[in-house]
Amino acid sequence: MEAGSLAGGHHGAGAPASGVKPGGGLLKWLFTTDHKLIGVMYMWLGFFFFAIGGIFALLLRTQLFAPGLQVLAPQVYNQLMSLHGTFMIFFFTIPLLSGLGNYIVPIQIGARDMAFPRLNAVSFWLLIPSGLMMLASMFVQGGTAAGGWTQYPPLSSVQYSPGPGVDLWILGLHLAGLSTILGAINFVVTVTNLRAPGMTMWKIPMFCWAVFITQCIILVATPVLAGALTMLLTDRLFGTSFFVPAAGGDPVLWQHLFWFYSHPAVYIMVLPGMGAISQILPVFSSKRLFGYKGLVFSTAGIGLIGFLVWGHHMFATGIDPRLRFFFSFASMVIAVPTGVKIWSWIATIWGGSIRLRTPMLYALGFIALFVIGGITGVWLALVPFDVQVHDTYFVVAHLHYVLFGGSLMAIFAAIYYWFPKISGRMYHEGLGKVHFWLTFIGMNITFMPMHWLGMVGMPRRIYTYQPQYTVGNQVATVGAYMLGVAMTIFVLNMLFSLWKGRRAPVDPWEHIDVNRTLEWTVSSPPPAENFATIPIVR
Amino acid sequence: MKRSRLSLRLIASALAVGAGLLAAAAASAWILDPVTPVAHEVRTLFWNAVWITGGFFLLAEGLLLVAILRFRARPGVPAASFHDNLRLELVWTAIPALAMVILSGPTFTTLKYMETVPKSDLTVEIIGHQWFWEYRYPAYGVVFANEPLVIPQGKIVAADVSSVDVVHSWFVAQFGVKMDANPGRVNHTWFQVERTGTFNGQCAELCGVLHGDMAIVVNVVTPEEFERWIEQKKKGA
Numbered sequence: 001m002e003a004g005s006l007a008g009g010h011h012g013a014g015a016p017a018s019g020v021k022p023g024g025g026l027l028k029w030l031f032t033t034d035h036k037l038i039g040v041m042y043m044w045l046g047f048f049f050f051a052i053g054g055i056f057a058l059l060l061r062t063q064l065f066a067p068g069l070q071v072l073a074p075q076v077y078n079q080l081m082s083l084h085g086t087f088m089i090f091f092f093t094i095p096l097l098s099g100l101g102n103y104i105v106p107i108q109i110g111a112r113d114m115a116f117p118r119l120n121a122v123s124f125w126l127l128i129p130s131g132l133m134m135l136a137s138m139f140v141q142g143g144t145a146a147g148g149w150t151q152y153p154p155l156s157s158v159q160y161s162p163g164p165g166v167d168l169w170i171l172g173l174h175l176a177g178l179s180t181i182l183g184a185i186n187f188v189v190t191v192t193n194l195r196a197p198g199m200t201m202w203k204i205p206m207f208c209w210a211v212f213i214t215q216c217i218i219l220v221a222t223p224v225l226a227g228a229l230t231m232l233l234t235d236r237l238f239g240t241s242f243f244v245p246a247a248g249g250d251p252v253l254w255q256h257l258f259w260f261y262s263h264p265a266v267y268i269m270v271l272p273g274m275g276a277i278s279q280i281l282p283v284f285s286s287k288r289l290f291g292y293k294g295l296v297f298s299t300a301g302i303g304l305i306g307f308l309v310w311g312h313h314m315f316a317t318g319i320d321p322r323l324r325f326f327f328s329f330a331s332m333v334i335a336v337p338t339g340v341k342i343w344s345w346i347a348t349i350w351g352g353s354i355r356l357r358t359p360m361l362y363a364l365g366f367i368a369l370f371v372i373g374g375i376t377g378v379w380l381a382l383v384p385f386d387v388q389v390h391d392t393y394f395v396v397a398h399l400h401y402v403l404f405g406g407s408l409m410a411i412f413a414a415i416y417y418w419f420p421k422i423s424g425r426m427y428h429e430g431l432g433k434v435h436f437w438l439t440f441i442g443m444n445i446t447f448m449p450m451h452w453l454g455m456v457g458m459p460r461r462i463y464t465y466q467p468q469y470t471v472g473n474q475v476a477t478v479g480a481y482m483l484g485v486a487m488t489i490f491v492l493n494m495l496f497s498l499w500k501g502r503r504a505p506v507d508p509w510e511h512i513d514v515n516r517t518l519e520w521t522v523s524s525p526p527p528a529e530n531f532a533t534i535p536i537v538r
Numbered sequence: 539m540k541r542s543r544l545s546l547r548l549i550a551s552a553l554a555v556g557a558g559l560l561a562a563a564a565a566s567a568w569i570l571d572p573v574t575p576v577a578h579e580v581r582t583l584f585w586n587a588v589w590i591t592g593g594f595f596l597l598a599e600g601l602l603l604v605a606i607l608r609f610r611a612r613p614g615v616p617a618a619s620f621h622d623n624l625r626l627e628l629v630w631t632a633i634p635a636l637a638m639v640i641l642s643g644p645t646f647t648t649l650k651y652m653e654t655v656p657k658s659d660l661t662v663e664i665i666g667h668q669w670f671w672e673y674r675y676p677a678y679g680v681v682f683a684n685e686p687l688v689i690p691q692g693k694i695v696a697a698d699v700s701s702v703d704v705v706h707s708w709f710v711a712q713f714g715v716k717m718d719a720n721p722g723r724v725n726h727t728w729f730q731v732e733r734t735g736t737f738n739g740q741c742a743e744l745c746g747v748l749h750g751d752m753a754i755v756v757n758v759v760t761p762e763e764f765e766r767w768i769e770q771k772k773k774g775a
Contacts, residue, residue, distance in 0.1 A: 075747045148744050154721060155704040155746055160668075245722025251705060252720060286611070288621040316707060316716045316742075318699075318725035321653045325646060332638040336631060339594070343630040346601045351618030353611040364606060371598045375591045382587055382641070384580045384648040387716050391707060391742040444555065457711030459742045462750030466738070512617075 033117035035106050036526065038124050040422065042099025043415075045127060046092045047491075053087035054487055056080045061446075061480035064473045067465050077463035078146035083138070085149030086169070089269065090176050091131055093407050097272045098123070098183050100414055101211040103422060105187065107519040108205045110196025110537060112529040115189040119182055126179035133172035137165040145169040148461060150258060151232070153243035153251045158236040170233045177226045180218055187215040196518070198537035205517045206289060209296050210275020213303045217264050217271075220307065225261035228254060255317055259310035267306045269403060270370075271299055273410025274341060277363045280417050281345055282515045284360035285352025289515075291344040298337035298344075305334050315383050316390045324383050331381035338374050342367060357509075358432030362413035365440045369405025373398060376451070391461075393472075394454025400447045412439070412490075419494070420508045424525045425501030431493040438486035445479030573737065573758075574729045577714030579648045586644050590637055652714070655728045658696035660689065666699075666706030666719035666741070669748040680771045686755035690764035691734045699725045704746060710739030710754055718743055731758045 029037060059080055063071040072080065102120065106113055114120045137144035142163025147155040151169070154160055191212040195204070204212075231242040232254065241247030243254050282289045289295070311319060311327030345367055354360070376398040380386045389395060412435075419427050449472040454460075458469045465473065504524040511520055518535060519526065572578045609617075663674035664687075672683040689695050699708050701719035709716040710729075717727040731737070739754035759767065 074750060078744070078747065078749070146747070150744075152705055152744070155744065160704055160746060245720075250722060252723065285609070286617040288619070290621050291623075291627055292621070294622075294627050317718045318720065318723060321649075324649060324653075328645060328649070329638075329642055332642060333635075335638060336635045339634040340627070340631055342598050344627075346598065346605060347623075347626070348621075349605045349609060350601075351620070352605075352609050353615065353617035354606060354609050355611050356606075364602065367602055368599060371595060371602075375595050378591050378638075378641070379584070379587050382583060382645045384576075384645065384652055384714070385584050385587065387652070388577075388580050388584075388711070388714055390716055391709070457709070457739070459709065459740050461744040462740070464750050466740075 033113070033121050034528065035102050035114045035117065035120060036422075036530075038120050039099045039101075039103030041124055042095050042102060042127075045124075045131065046096030046099060049087045049091035049131065050096070051487075051491075053084050053092060054484070056084040056087070058480055058484050060084065061477040063463060064465070065477045066474070067467050067470060069464070072463065074463045075143070075146055078148075078461070079138070079144050081461060082145050082148050082151075082169075083134070086134065086145075086173070088403070089149060089265065090173060091127075091134065093269045093403070093411070094176075094180060094265075095127060096411060097211075097214075097269070097407075098180070100276075100411075100418070101187060101215075101272060102183075104418060104519060105208050105211050106190060106194070107522070107526055107530050108208050108517045109191060109194060109199060110518050110531065110535045111190065111194035112531065112534075114186050115194055116186050119186050123179045123183040123186065126175050126182070130172045130175035130179065133168045133175070137168035137172065140164045140168065150262075152258075153232060153235065153254050154245070156232060156236075157244065167233065167236060170229050170236075174226060174229050174233075177222050177229070181222050181226070184215040184218040184222070187211060188219065191215075196535050196537050202293065203537055206278035206292065206295060207272070207275040207517075210271045210273075210278070210299055213299050214268050214271045217268055217303050217306065221261045221264040221268070224257055228257035228261070231257075252314075252317060252319075255314050256310070259313045260307075263310040263313065264303075264306045266402065267302055269407045270410070271302065273366070273407050273414065274299065276414035276417070277345065277366055277410050278341075278348075279515070279517065280359050280363045280413050281348045282352075283417075283509050283511055284355045284357060284363070285349045286355075286512050286515075287348060287352035289344075290347035290350075291340070294340055295344055298340040301337040302334060305330060305337070309334060309381075312381055312386065315386045328381055328383045332378060334381075335374065335378050342371060342374070357416075358427070358429060358436055359413045359417035361433065361436045361440075362409050362416060365436065366406065366409035366413060369401055369409060369440075369443065373401030373405055376401065389454045391459055392454035393450040393458045393460055396460050397447045397450035397454060400443075400450075404443055404447065409439075412436075415494075417509070418519075419497070420504030421519055421524045421526070423498055423501070424504050424523075425497050426504050426508060427497040427501060428493050431489055435486055435490045435493065438482055438489065442479050442482030442486055446476050446483060447479070449473075449475045571712060572714060573712045573732050573735075574714055575732075576652045576729065577712060579651055580714045583644050583648045587641060590641050594634065594637070652727075655696050655726050656694055658728060659693035661696045661698065662687065662689070664697050664699045664708050664719065666701035666703070666708070666745070668703050668746050669741070669752040671708070671752075671754060672702075675768065675771075678768050678772055680768060682771070686736070686757045688757045688759060688764065688767055689731065690761040691731055691758050693761060693764075694728060694730045696726065696728045699727060705743050706741050706745045706752070707743035708739070708754065709742035710737055710756060712737050713739075713756075716742055731756075734758045734760060 059072060063069055063077055142165050144165040145151060156166055191208055234240040235242055235244060241249040243249045243251045278289055278295055309327055309331040311323055312331045315324055380398060416432055453469055453472040458465055506523060507520040522530060572581050661676060665672040670684045673687050674681045699717045699719045701721045706719040707716055708719055713729045715727055715729050717725045735758055737756045741749060741752035
């Protein structure tokens with residue numbers, strides 16, 4: 001509440017003049033400190049890597065269409081599998097959500113820009129060398145990292161993975177981490193200090209709350225990943241032995257540090273999407289969000305407990321039995337705040353006046369799929385069952401229900417919802433719906449059989465498999481191709497609409513008053529510096 | 539209106555197919571045929587989890603579907619205006635929390651059971667290599683690699699799992715056993731196989747180029763056969 005009053009008078013004058021510089025074209029993009037242009041560049045970068053990661057996934061699924069195929073050599077399979085995970089997590093989902101947050105958050109809180117516009121530009125531009133290093137790692141001698149996105153030592157050590165590919169992978173990821181940390185500082189300061197007068201704590205839109213809490217998680221978690229990556233790098237290049245057992249190090253230490261970051265990373269990837277869902281559902285139900293405070297508390301709760309559960313990725317590692325009890329129970333507890341969200345969303349649309357436009361379809365699809373990922377998540381918290389299916393396709397199924405069914409569906413909901421605002425044009429509704437149905441059905445065809453494959457014992461990350469797993473794999477591959485078609489339709493729809501789409505009005509979704517956040521009060525796209533006069537929130 | 543009915547039916551059928559596949563998946567896992575006490579316990583725990591969480595699954599997906607079906611925008615029908623209900627929110631926080639506490643009971647019992655290695659009849663050492671398994675029988679001085687592990691039926695076998703190079707994981711699904719083989723550490727697990735036969739498994743931790751080929755075969759034989767076999771092995775056969 002205090003912070004709300006801080007936002008007032010001085011920020012309009014205090015914020016550095018940002019926005020469009022004189023001169024247009026390429027220079028405008030290269031030198032901009034405007035949060036909207038930076039946000040758009042983040043999203044282009046994200047979708048670029050989404051395309052590459054997606055093509056890799058299709059190659060992997062092609063190799064797995066039948067046992068014994070030789071579409072990809074074993075080492076190439078391992079490399080593409082590693083980069084698929086790395087790209088989708090660090091170069092698609094996280095940057096894309098940063099871009100969305102960058103574009104939307106300042107407008108929603110009634111600010112002219114982020115708190116540190118130049119730092120914002122630095123955050124984005126760091127991703128360019130970072131992404132280039134990742135891409136370059138594929139073309140150096142020995143190829144890129146092949147140890148999965150998890151890069152467990154000793155497999156990722158210089159002894160078992162010589163060659164500069166892994167070093168480039170580590171450095172690329174390091175830079176991406178730095179970019180994320182700088183961005184997090186910027187977001188936290190922005191939401192804390194730059195809110196329009198009258199926007200007290202309990203008036204912050206749900207998406208901004210979710211981004212704020214997510215960025216707090218990043219501030220705590222990502223430096224730990226940076227530390228672990230540094231240790232891995234010095235082990236490889238300078239002869240240290242943090243993870244070298246022969247010299248007194250311990251590979252299991254890496255697993256602790258890695259998952260201390262990477263479990264919260266799941267929430268980094270899903271909470272902003274949940275925030276977007278919490279705004280989209282009310283809009284297309286013409287009803288107020290149910291249980292706003294409960295949703296804020298549950299988001300914060302997930303963020304906090306998310307730091308206490310990393311051990312559930314290590315139940316087969318051989319950690320102390322007492323720790324397994326703790327991590328098991330803590331992981332089960334996460335289901336409670338997650339449940340609060342699910343019930344609140346259903347209560348939000350209950351009794352509403354539902355319009356099934358594309359963003360709404362994606363939001364509803366998100367709930368339907370995320371529930372499945374949440375339930376299998378509870379099962380995976382149960383140590384004995386987890387040990388049974390750990391590192392099998394069951395986990396692959398679970399994580400894709402959370403990250404594809406969760407994060408990606410939410411990202412699509414958000415993209416369709418804000419596309420008119422960001423581009424100033426409407427997308428094609430019919431193609432949007434086709435995209436949704438192909439994605440929703442294709443997603444289930446791809447990942448549902450993997451539950452079964454895992455339960456009957458098919459390990460993940462294998463380039464070929466025993467004949468008894470053939471049927472499930474063939475179904476999954478067919479589903480993956482369907483997803484390929486769906487994503488092609490999405491890209492065509494977006495590109496065509498950017499070029500020829502109908503002009504978008506200020507508020508194409510006809511928000512009811514309580515749901516109309518500030519971005520729907522300014523033109524589409526919003527003017528430079530967003531607001532002629534800073535709005536006062538009542 | 540008609541088009542949206544169609545999409546509803548599509549949602550409903552997609553959900554039904556999904557639930558059906560999930561049920562089929564569960565059924566196959568049940569059929570998977572556990573052969574150790576631990577694996578039986580894991581199956582029981584799994585079904586407990588299915589029953590306890592299944593209710594929430596059906597409730598959530600069902601309510602979602604009903605809401606989409608019932609509350610479509612219609613001209614002249616205004617949306618409801620409620621937006622909080624503390625009692626309802628407390629209920630839907632407390633009930634899942636209670637369910638988790640209940641579920642933790644059988645989880646912890648099973649966990650304790652599988653964690654506690656009982657007094658064993660035989661100890662084997664399992665050592666991962668890129669990309670094969672080495673097996674040692676310290677009581678008999680027998681060491682070999684790249685051959686099936688042979689163990690006696692019905693006897694409690696304690697396994698000390700380790701690795702000489704990268705992390706591997708010794709995984710036989712029907713035993714309910716998966717234990718990482720870490721270099722520089724020894725992990726302990728156990729199994730008591732109820733019947734004779736050949737059981738297949740596979741390395742479950744990415745361990746390099748040929749991880750996908752790192753098979754595990756366990757031959758479970760009668761104790762008498764095991765004695766004959768180990769005597770022969772001792773002679774260096």
